[in-house]
Amino acid sequence: MPGPSVVWFRDDLRLADNPALRAALDRDEPVIGLYVLDEESSGIRPLGEAARWWLHHSLTSLGERLRERGGALVLRRGPADRVVRETVSDAAAGAVFWNRRYGGPEREADAGLKSALRADSVEVSSFAASLLFEPWTVRTGAGTPFSVFTPFWRACLALPAPRAPLAEPREIAGPGRTPASDSLGDWALLPTRPDWAGGLRETWEPGEPAARRRLQEFLRDDLAQYDRARDEPGAGATSLLSPRLRWGELSPHTVWHETVEAGAGGRFLSELGWREFAWHVLFHHPDLARRNLRPEFDAFPWPRLQPTHLDAWQRGRTGVALVDAGMKQLWHTGYMHNRVRMVAASFLVKNLLIDWRRGEEWFWDTLVDADAANNPFNWQWVAGSGADAAPYFRIFNPQLQARKFDPDGHYVREWAPEHLGEDSPEPIVDLGETRKAALDAYEHVKRAARD
Template identity: 80%
Template structure:
């Protein structure tokens, strides 16, 4: 009697370079793909609206690709420790395979499941698939996590090179009697009343095939301009791979090896290293989205929140051209150019003096590529409370940034054209005065750190 293998898909919605799927194929028994929408386990952060939209498309693509090869994707909803155990029972499964996660709550769920299933006689194995380097393999000489990127990345590069990607399976032996599955539409991941996702549909195509196409397009057509033009939001020189990596439609190993093969991807691959740095930081600091990494920043004197200022920032009505353009791009497309992300975040924190956590929450809800590591990590970097931070000097002037990186106004003209009119909207805050207020607030932190 066959004892099927369950492949528990998580943030690895692909067939190629999927070690968990490869292990199930090598075991030689029928395979059941499983995805669990877990919004109930302790500490698990529910997905934002844009992320739910992307997940819907990526799951539909994965299910179609599995079916083409003889497999199937089972969808179930609920706390993962219960749902996975129920799936094992329903399928009389003899093995469960998954690729590792690195957030604290996720690791707790996985460790508990692994222990319970093994006690029940089920084979369980987890694999490295989402990072180039496991977080426990990259530490300082003292055995502590790195707090600065440059030595972190040098340490990574001193390790053996990332493994080669695994090939995509041509056939997947599906179970003869598949277990019950939810209908994807019943999860209601897509927005309605109102349907605000029109811009997302025009901008993106979720799924592994589109991710592979985009990687090839970038390496063949755009990589040559990357180092020179990546900071220009209108240049179209960025990879646009961040949501693909976030959902695991393409693996970092695929990106790494295909990038290395070009012989000219050094700067781009260092950005892949920054992604690694964020995940390693989350591994060692699971509360990254809620607690200052540098605890002296707990003394930062946030003024009383002005809801009208926060709302103006969210909607792109601050009267600051580059900020408004970026926030409107985000609202329409679920994406924002990285240089503009830094500028908009800096403006919220250091000109409006609004807690970085409120900005992080907005990006979590509106970005298609928001993940548990990079989103809070980058917000803390801008705030100065995180890793590799130099808070007293990093206050972006959005007007100067626009002159430097959008000198012809192409980006602003696309997203906030009224700023280029004869009667532009007035700013809601004076940049010079608010910068001085931010520096004064940071001085409070500096004095607190001295004791």
């Protein structure tokens, strides 16, 4: 069927290595970019506030880059199945292309839309773009999904190497008439009352060009010391690529191949593998953010929530230096160093005895890189209830972690300097006593599993 091609952008806000965009260009018809803000479809989780901030700026960048090359970006809001079909009708489009999503509700929505469009004689194709290895291609010898990372990643590396990234198009033929579009400002993605995003603006520049620059900076300046210093929050050795991958401003194929070409990166590439594993688990367990993967943890005796403890943790007022520094970094920048994320999460779950889902919800709202797989997956890992989980009895001692990974106090000095003076605040709970309480609760889980 002739007519323009619609490229439905989702978590792939880039022009380079975008298979859906490439397929549309190969069709040799005008191309219309579409982004749908879907907060209504069943099961689709609304974005957190920090994510909404990032999305606004990344869409701004994407729209500008499409226009520079002759294309257009249409913004529409509503249930995706209805909005995409309306856009196809308005544009008299003959084809729709998108890159695949892997969450349960998203897959169901995409499958239904694909069937409906084909019934209307519209060409539809979807592509692999956001993962190196699609979840159904990686199985155990018994044909089941992996539940442990090391054999999962070994199996991935035994598969054909990830494909080479696709080149960025220089020209994009736009339509003679572009369908009506919402104004991005009308979506009110940015905070105004109050405007709390000053720290995010200081820290980040969303968009594909900035993502490309950061990748090159990391490979040039930081990759060589990554293995040695990645766990030191004050060392500045982390890639800071997680939000770029979350929003698809970079593809994992680009990161993979450019890292390999740099001649290093074994440990860094395994971190890409950990990201893949999280999506692998979500694909097979769509309710990852709500339900314990290990069902015996359903018997965990969470005590009645103490709101003052949760509030202190969220605000970085626990009296525990490394935890408070991390939570303040999170609030200011929408980001937290990974080692500190583990420490802060362990403190919430295993010292404050607060359900991991409360922490997952807070990170979902405040992290610029929170996605549907990695955020709940990593919370369950810390809680001991998930795939490849750290045993529940492995409790991070935040004071020992600070001495080991921030021995000179650089990180704490930057984010929680009140902990370095003589009047340093006291912890809101006793670390030893709460550790014992957590282990007692874990014994309850083990007994329930045996009975």
